[in-house]
Amino acid sequence: MAEDSPLRNVRIGDVARDLGVSPTYIRKLADAGVIPHTVTVGGHRLFDVAEARTAFRRRRDLRVELELPLAGLEEDKVWDRLQAQAPLRHATKQAIDIARYALTELVNNAVDHSGGVKASIRWEARADLLRAEIGDDGIGAFERIRIARALPDHRSALAELSKGKVTTQPDRHSGEGLFFTSRAVDHFDLQANGLRWIVDNRRRDFALGASSYEPGTLAVFEVDAATTRRLEDIFRAFTDEELGFSRSYVRVKLFEHGSSFVSRSEAKRLLAGLERFAEVELDFNNVESVGQGFADEVFRVWAKRHPEVRLVPTHMNDGVALMIGRATAIPDERTQT
Template structure:
């Protein structure tokens, strides 16, 4: 139902006219206005009115510490998720923005965008998503915001995890999905590796993966309803999509290598318990090689090391663990823990720094 004012003015438009002009749904406009993200006024009868230049400016500069700070998006639209074909949406965007289908940047963003929109279609439980895309000579970027239950809550409940924070950490493993019949759980993992910077915000938390700085960050987010996915790719890209897949697949192109970040699996910088170690490697038996990244970890306990590098490998023969980026204290405990028991092994490529 349109909320038209009985006395429209030349400077403001109704919500229906604004929705058509901006290629957004009335529902999205109401949500943005209710949150204060875009300006609006009301008539004496209570109908919303919008000033299009002001709304366009606000849409380009919504303050959510996003990855995309390029002003107004070059393509904006609402999509109905039911029976949606993500490839058709990308084709429409690529045509509108004259993206070169043969360029590596377009190939990477085609993969990333369609994977993330497909996640919203199949997993969000929502009905709509708002899409924004930025295209510049030095960067391609997109944002997809759906109105579903939130990615971390969905994963927490689907995998039987304790908290949404646990769900965020699980996503960094790969092969984690609540619908194994339809999904491999690889989409978010490979997308987050292929772009320059990736961010997934939902259920009050935000996971950011910055590949330029080789950094992960987990923090609070203002996104409490639905899921917001943001991805930015600097141009020209420093890697190809094929190289990204090759890093984590074997000769048969099977997703065989993972790289969990230890610091995401706890609330501090010290990891001492066996239960923490079990969480890190939960459901990782499908991989042949697992890089255990200790970046940001100050120290580890004997029980944690023993569980991680002796007990788990003894129960899962054939899976190689490779500790990376250890400080001296962590490296000492890892080497000591393995050496004392004599049954574990520290691969020759183990790194400390």
């Protein structure tokens, strides 16, 4: 190609348009060394379109699909097999550590808890993203928890799962796996029993919806291949000096069945099991209002019954903050003379 060709030394936006992808994706491929480029003194990337096309065609997003019997399945062997067939050439060590943790936890969860016969695993090792889908043909994660904890419905089971330390086999598991997996990866999607729970850690947000996946459970996660987040830092955010799982983060909205929280029974559902922690952040984001009975049950009655647990309400609107403030200001009649 001639030196003065308009296809030489073009900017990232031009290459993205030529290849039909986003500039962000091109930037990640360039950072990973997949697409050659130069950098000007001013810090701008320049590309040769012909070279970029060739490299893009050579680039292969590696995908592996497995269907395996759950009986005797070992999660570390599954990871080794996936890496042999789709090696992680461009991911950071931090991304690999998180992906390995998440995949082995989810496979082990299917083996020990699903009650199913087989697992279907789809693994994608892309230049910009690590992605996995783990499905089983069991009874469904939310049904398993509903039965084990005698809960009224699957949404209540989902809400309990989001607290952490929830397991249907306490003699074999600590109940931390799914909780930490949902916090460690960049995107987490759990589907079972007609429900879908999505956790977006990039935005620290979540979504609830309907799912048609059946039978069993489908767990999906994504990890940015260039992430610098360390797995140990994620653990540290929820553990104490003795490395115990002592902190929890609860999205109050998960426990909502209407447009607001009013009753003491709603409060009791929210509080169930939180005595296992030393500190609990109660995130009231997108909660429109709470009633006097709800606030009193959480922040006066339960708090006085469990003084060893620190409740930290966050992201309250003015109305919610007022009701919580009133509840914490009411003196305990038992201490009055």
